[in-house]
Amino acid sequence: MSEDGVVKGAIxxxxxxxxxxxxxMKYLGPREVQKLGAAMSKMKGVPNEQLEAVLSDFRTEAxxxxxxxxxxxxxxxxxxxxxxxxxxxxxxxxxxxxTRDASGIESLKWMDAQSVADLIRNEHPQIxxxxxxxxxxYQASEVLTYxxxxxxxxxxxxxxxxxxxxxxxxxxxxxxxxxxxxxxxNLKKKPIGGVRTAAEILNFLSGDSEASVMENLKNYxxxxxxxxxxxxxxxxxxxxxxxxxxxVLLREVQxxxxxxxxxxxxxxxxxxxxxxxxxxxxxxxxxxxxSKGPVRLSEVEAQQKEILQIVRRLADExxxxxxxxxxxxxx
Numbered sequence: 001m002s003e004d005g006v007v008k009g010a011i012x013x014x015x016x017x018x019x020x021x022x023x024x025m026k027y028l029g030p031r032e033v034q035k036l037g038a039a040m041s042k043m044k045g046v047p048n049e050q051l052e053a054v055l056s057d058f059r060t061e062a063x064x065x066x067x068x069x070x071x072x073x074x075x076x077x078x079x080x081x082x083x084x085x086x087x088x089x090x091x092x093x094x095x096x097x098x099t100r101d102a103s104g105i106e107s108l109k110w111m112d113a114q115s116v117a118d119l120i121r122n123e124h125p126q127i128x129x130x131x132x133x134x135x136x137x138y139q140a141s142e143v144l145t146y147x148x149x150x151x152x153x154x155x156x157x158x159x160x161x162x163x164x165x166x167x168x169x170x171x172x173x174x175x176x177x178x179x180x181x182x183x184x185x186n187l188k189k190k191p192i193g194g195v196r197t198a199a200e201i202l203n204f205l206s207g208d209s210e211a212s213v214m215e216n217l218k219n220y221x222x223x224x225x226x227x228x229x230x231x232x233x234x235x236x237x238x239x240x241x242x243x244x245x246x247x248v249l250l251r252e253v254q255x256x257x258x259x260x261x262x263x264x265x266x267x268x269x270x271x272x273x274x275x276x277x278x279x280x281x282x283x284x285x286x287x288x289x290x291s292k293g294p295v296r297l298s299e300v301e302a303q304q305k306e307i308l309q310i311v312r313r314l315a316d317e318x319x320x321x322x323x324x325x326x327x328x329x330x331x
Contacts, residue, residue, distance in 0.1 A: 121146070261306075
């Protein structure tokens with residue numbers, strides 16, 4: 001969800017009213033709800049022209065689709081209370097949550113990363129690894145940032161070597177995992193964890209943390225480390241996205257973010273980006289890059305990570321296809 005899309009979505013939710021907004025938002029995931037809730041809480045007044053434009057855009061988009069195709073069990077939790085305040089959010093929460101049980105791992109998905117880290121940091125690293133592979137990749141990555149280097153390295157190593165968890169073993173974890181049980185001890189272990197999961201989580205870590213984890217993995221098993229590196233999608237891999245995909249991506253990225261990110265990009269990647277812009281836009285971008293003064297490496301990496309998150313979202317939505325490794329595309 002782009003920044004502009006978040007603002008439009010927040011305006012739409014406020015315009016719909018509590019009951020209708022609750023019905024829409026119960027189909028959203030924790031991250032979308034958090035963004036919308038935060039945007040809604042910051043709105044003090046919306047000009048009529050802006051409201052009319054948002055409603056017009058929504059009507060146009062709605063008419064293009066025969067069905068929304070939404071099917072989600074995610075329900076709004078404390079994130080709305082945090083964003084809107086207890087009084088404003090209570091009616092929405094009551095309508096949306098009802099009596100549905102949100103214990104177990106699902107409740108962790110609605111918590112901020114630091115709270116999750118505080119809750120599980122003293123558990124055995126194997127238990128922490130099992131919990132993190134059930135969270136969204138971006139959230140698992142954020143949780144890892146609150147661990148010590150030693151614990152973070154240990155947990156990622158266990159994630160990379162984890163190939164499944166027996167239902168009986170899950171029951172030995174604390175209560176937050178009980179919702180994951182199938183109730184049948186004879187079922188095959190659930191295929192979670194592994195090289196791909198570790199790579200997806202590492203993609204969201206900062207440069208320093210990522211380097212530390214990779215160094216630890218190389219010391220443990222060079223072949224395993226190489227497999228994880230092969231699965232990771234880094235900023236320079238954007239060059240493997242086709243031109244249509246690049247154009248879709250550019251519509252989602254803010255100009256300033258792109259300028260800073262391209263400061264650390266290869267000439268080949270820059271050329272590919274420019275090729276998919278209008279001639280005037282490309283010329284302006286080149287001028288902005290040349291006039292941009294020195295930028296800290298940490299800032300470049302941060303903006304590249306931001307763009308990579310957009311890339312993965314678009315890939316998950318099927319709007320772009322990422323470059324293939326071997327026979328399979330990394331999505």
